[in-house]
Amino acid sequence: MTPQLLEHFTATSCIGTGNAAMLASLMQQRSGLKHCAFETVTINTHIGEVPGVDEQSLPQEFRTFDCRNNRLAELALQQDGFLEAVQTAAARCGPRRVGVFVGTSTAGVMQTELAYRDRDPVSGALPASFEYATTHNSFSVADYVRQRCGLQGPAVALSSACASSAKAFGSARRMLEAGLIDVAVVGGTDSLCLTTLYGFHSLQLTSAAPCRPFDIARDGISIAEAAAFVLLRRAPDNLDRDAVLLLGVGESSDAFHMSSPHPEGLGARRAMQSALAAAALDPADIDYINLHGTGTPSNDRSESQAVTSVFGATTPCSSTKGATGHTLGAAGALEAVISSLSIRNGLMPGGMHTNRIDPTLTAHYIRENKRAPVTRVLSNSFGFGGTNCSLIFGSAG
Numbered sequence: 258m259t260p261q262l263l264e265h266f267t268a269t270s271c272i273g274t275g276n277a278a279m280l281a282s283l284m285q286q287r288s289g290l291k292h293c294a295f296e297t298v299t300i301n302t303h304i305g306e307v308p309g310v311d312e313q314s315l316p317q318e319f320r321t322f323d324c325r326n327n328r329l330a331e332l333a334l335q336q337d338g339f340l341e342a343v344q345t346a347a348a349r350c351g352p353r354r355v356g357v358f359v360g361t362s363t364a365g366v367m368q369t370e371l372a373y374r375d376r377d378p379v380s381g382a383l384p385a386s387f388e389y390a391t392t393h394n395s396f397s398v399a400d401y402v403r404q405r406c407g408l409q410g411p412a413v414a415l416s417s418a419c420a421s422s423a424k425a426f427g428s429a430r431r432m433l434e435a436g437l438i439d440v441a442v443v444g445g446t447d448s449l450c451l452t453t454l455y456g457f458h459s460l461q462l463t464s465a466a467p468c469r470p471f472d473i474a475r476d477g478i479s480i481a482e483a484a485a486f487v488l489l490r491r492a493p494d495n496l497d498r499d500a501v502l503l504l505g506v507g508e509s510s511d512a513f514h515m516s517s518p519h520p521e522g523l524g525a526r527r528a529m530q531s532a533l534a535a536a537a538l539d540p541a542d543i544d545y546i547n548l549h550g551t552g553t554p555s556n557d558r559s560e561s562q563a564v565t566s567v568f569g570a571t572t573p574c575s576s577t578k579g580a581t582g583h584t585l586g587a588a589g590a591l592e593a594v595i596s597s598l599s600i601r602n603g604l605m606p607g608g609m610h611t612n613r614i615d616p617t618l619t620a621h622y623i624r625e626n627k628r629a630p631v632t633r634v635l636s637n638s639f640g641f642g643g644t645n646c647s648l649i650f651g652s653a654g
Contacts (some may be wrong), residue, residue, distance in 0.1 A: 258535045259434060260502040262492040263648030263650070264346070267337035268485035268594035269329070270581045271305035275336035280598050286626060288580045288609045290467040290479050298454050302463040305481025306449060307332070307584030322401045324365035324392035325448040330402060333446070333484035338643040342488055343406045346440045356438040357412040358429040359399040360422030360445040362586030364414075367450035368392035373570065398446050402486075410438050416586065418640025419446060419549070422485070423589025426648055427506045427586065429489055444486035445590035447549050452584065454480055468552035468583070470576035471561070471622045473615040475552045481582025485590035504633070505649035510588055512643045518556055520561025524580035525549075528645040529567050532635060540568045543649070544629075545605045547636040548620075549594050550576020561618040573623050579609035588653045589646060591639035596650045597632040603630050 267275060271289030282289065290303045313328040334340045347355050353428035389395050399414040413428055416422045418577055422445025429441035457463050457480060459631070462475030492502055509531065511524025518525065534539065564574060565569040577595050585593050601606060605627040614622050633651040 258430065258505060260492045260504050261489050262296065263487050263501045263503060263597055264490055265339055265342040265488040265513045266486065266597055267333060267339040268483065268591050269307060269333040269336055270483035270584065271307055271481055271593055272580050274332065274597060281603060281609040282580060283604065283606045284626065285327065286607055288368040288467060290582050295449050295518070296451060298451060300454055300458050300463060301465045301478045302458065303467045304449065305479060305584070307482055308371065310373060310448065319405060320400065321391045322397065323386050324368040325397055326361065326365040326446055327401045329448045329482060330398050330446040333486060334405065339486055340406065343442055346488060347406070347408055350439040352407055352409040354410055354428065354439040355408045356410040356432055356441045357399050357403045357408060357427040358415065358441055358443045359402055360415045360586045360589060361395060361398050361447050362416060362418055362421055363394040363447060363450055363453050364395045365397050366452050370451050375652060380625060393476055402442060406442065409555050417644045418642060419588055420588065420638045420640035420644045420646045421586035423638035423646035423648055424614040425509060425590065426458060426503060426593065427508055427646065430503065430506055432527050433489065433491055439490060442488045443485060443489050443590065444484065445587035446484040447587040448482045450482065451493060461511055462553055467610045468578055469610040470548065470550035470552040470579055471557050471614055472611045473616055475557060475615050477553055478551045479582040481584045483581060483584035483587040483591045485587060485594045487590065487593060495654040500653035501600055502651050503640065504651045504654055505532040505538065507531030507535060507647040509645045510643050511645065518559040518639060518644040520559055522559040524643050524645040525560055525563035525637065525639055527565050528647040529563065529635065532647040532649050538633065538649065543568065543572055543633050544570055544631045545599060545634050545636045546574035546635060547596050548574050548576040549637040549639045550578055552578065557618060570619050573605050574619055574620050575606055575623050577606050579611060589649040592636045592638065593648060593650065596636045599634055600631050600650060600652050603628055603646050605631060
């Protein structure tokens with residue numbers, strides 16, 4: 258594939274609002290996971306809640322889009338000059354030539370949860386103020402981003418579980434290479450809601466402690482929320498040395514089980530191999546791997562097997578979910594930004610909350626930050642139903 262430039266990017270999660278705050282938390286190995294005190298939830302678990310989402314408002318003309326997910330998207334769009342960068346790109350090439358590709362898993366489902374609380378006690382009718390299309394609907398956040406940025410190009414919402422926003426890069430890449438658009442806003446937004454928290458708890462996948470990927474005592478995930486966006490375009494001939502490129506995208510679907518990964522990481526291995534082939538790289542060319550690394554026994558085991566089968570046991574890798582929690586459909590975009598920050602700052606983030614690495618997991622997992630030149634990063638995102646996506650980012654220098 259032709260390398261594509263990450264012209265601008267930003268991320269907001271429980272470890273920081275915007276790139277500088279995110280990077281500072283990673284450098285200081287400061288986690289944002291806290292004991293759950295969200296809404297009416299009574300589950301004994303830790304979550305990654307973004308401060309200020311409830312207080313965030315949408316512009317008056319977009320009031321029908323008002324829900325937690327779109328508020329989170331708005332909060333992220335305002336960081337790092339991202340909204341202005343999109344508008345500059347639209348002025349340069351025309352608003353019809355800018356596409357929007359946003360991944361989400363539950364979108365604005367919390368708005369429906371709130372509406373059900375207020376339904377008519379006699380008829381059961383939902384309140385007249387409830388706007389499904391612009392809140393709960395999976396397309397809501399993509400539609401909001403397109404309208405908020407004043408764009409008129411194609412808009413796509415991808416909902417493929419926890420691989421959603423990683424796969425958004427694949428959709429954007431194909432449209433850019435086909436010449437259908439000149440620039441793409443690529444990202445992911447997923448916000449906390451009762452359905453997600455109680456749903457994962459019912460599957461016995463949530464941990465009472467902060468999640469600890471690759472730990473011998475790992476016992477589940479920490480649900481979290483985040484929003485992250487990238488302005489992507491074809492790479493020009495002349496690039497700054499600190500420019501970050503999307504070099505490879507690999508996608509697969511092993512369809513092994515509705516909620517469990519293939520025990521040998523078959524689909525994960527194929528996604529990583531496809532990404533390497535797309536980038537025309539060998540495994541030895543990757544300096545660091547940002548693992549999917551959720552902290553469940555089966556996920557970490559299968560991913561470790563897949564990584565070892567492709568890279569051996571020498572390439573440093575870690576999961577940043579010990580810091581951010583598992584942001585579900587936003588994880589791919591969030592970790593794309595983390596990967597880009599790693600490249601620009603020569604940082605391989607250590608896996609937080611992991612105290613004793615499981616000796617049966619053979620991948621080279623790092624617990625402490627490693628400062629070294631990072632030229633190429635592979636980032637994994639895997640989801641329910643066996644949907645897998647691996648992205649490779651690299652330095653132009």
